[in-house]
Amino acid sequence: METVQEKQKDLVQFDLPTRVNELEKQVAELKENAQEDKVSLILFSGDFDKAIATMMMALGAVGMGMECTIYCTFWGVSVIKRKRFYKGKSLLGKMMTWMLPANSHGLNPSQMAFGPFGRKLFRYMMKGKFESLEGMLQQAIEAGVKFQICSPSMSMMEFNPDEWIVPPESAEICGVAAMYEVALKAKTAYFIS
Amino acid sequence: MIQLMKGLRNNMANLADNIELDCRGLNDPMPIIKVKQAMDNLKSGEILKLMATDPGSSKDMESWTRQTGNTIVAFKESQSEYVFYIQKT
Numbered sequence: 211m212e213t214v215q216e217k218q219k220d221l222v223q224f225d226l227p228t229r230v231n232e233l234e235k236q237v238a239e240l241k242e243n244a245q246e247d248k249v250s251l252i253l254f255s256g257d258f259d260k261a262i263a264t265m266m267m268a269l270g271a272v273g274m275g276m277e278c279t280i281y282c283t284f285w286g287v288s289v290i291k292r293k294r295f296y297k298g299k300s301l302l303g304k305m306m307t308w309m310l311p312a313n314s315h316g317l318n319p320s321q322m323a324f325g326p327f328g329r330k331l332f333r334y335m336m337k338g339k340f341e342s343l344e345g346m347l348q349q350a351i352e353a354g355v356k357f358q359i360c361s362p363s364m365s366m367m368e369f370n371p372d373e374w375i376v377p378p379e380s381a382e383i384c385g386v387a388a389m390y391e392v393a394l395k396a397k398t399a400y401f402i403s
Numbered sequence: 404m405i406q407l408m409k410g411l412r413n414n415m416a417n418l419a420d421n422i423e424l425d426c427r428g429l430n431d432p433m434p435i436i437k438v439k440q441a442m443d444n445l446k447s448g449e450i451l452k453l454m455a456t457d458p459g460s461s462k463d464m465e466s467w468t469r470q471t472g473n474t475i476v477a478f479k480e481s482q483s484e485y486v487f488y489i490q491k492t
Contacts, residue, residue: 266431266432269432269433269435269436270431270432270435272436272439273432273435273436273438273439273467274435274439274467274470274471275439275470275471339428339430340430340431341430341432341433346432349436353436
């Protein structure tokens with residue numbers, strides 16, 4: 211592949227209109243590949259604390275006037291779940307659904323979990339001072355944060371499109387290519403594992 | 404110096420805000436979201452008065468105004484309470 215400098219060196223032999231045309235084409239190409247005011251968050255983790263951090267980052271990005279996309283994959287899908295669905299799933303799929311939290315109230319923190327008491331402790335500590343995880347998720351949806359749901363983990367763990375709390379207009383099921391399209395155009399991309 | 408301070412204080416007293424936003428008691432991302440929403444409703448040149456208690460808010464609002472192109476015209480800090488006058492450009 212030739213670099214821009216090489217291209218411009220070749221241009222010298224042509225007349226002016228050709229050169230201007232060629233340069234305009236190059237500028238248009240550069241503009242198309244330019245980064246936009248966007249933030250891409252890839253939420254891999256299904257831990258309570260990391261979900262909180264993700265929602266704070268998403269809300270902060272929206273507040274700074276940027277667009278934000280959250281790509282939920284693997285355990286991160288549990289953060290935007292509404293309830294359990296068993297119908298039409300295989301035995302292993304049913305088991306997976308039963309083992310995973312039914313909704314974001316069942317998420318445990320990554321440290322100091324103490325069985326089910328850790329999440330209660332953290333929620334108690336946040337009460338009144340911070341917005342709850344569900345409240346932040348709702349605000350993010352209202353503020354226009356886009357959600358992408360990983361299709362490989364959906365088919366592997368047999369998730370159901372009805373399980374999401376996110377309305378269909380702000381959620382889409384997609385693979386890694388759509389995630390890259392967003393992440394490459396974004397100014398920053400974070401992987402939250 | 405004293406005159407300058409006096410001038411600033413007078414400036415502060417004369418500042419008329421178009422909207423008052425009370426973010427006291429709210430923590431990190433909430434004041435930013437609220438300011439953004441309030442600023443969206445303002446016209447160019449109008450002033451928003453923001454009250455906050457979040458200790459990070461002075462640094463946060465500095466960054467926010469730099470990013471969004473608005474200006475802080477006055478700032479006051481007293482007993483862990485911060486007051487900002489932000490003008491929309």
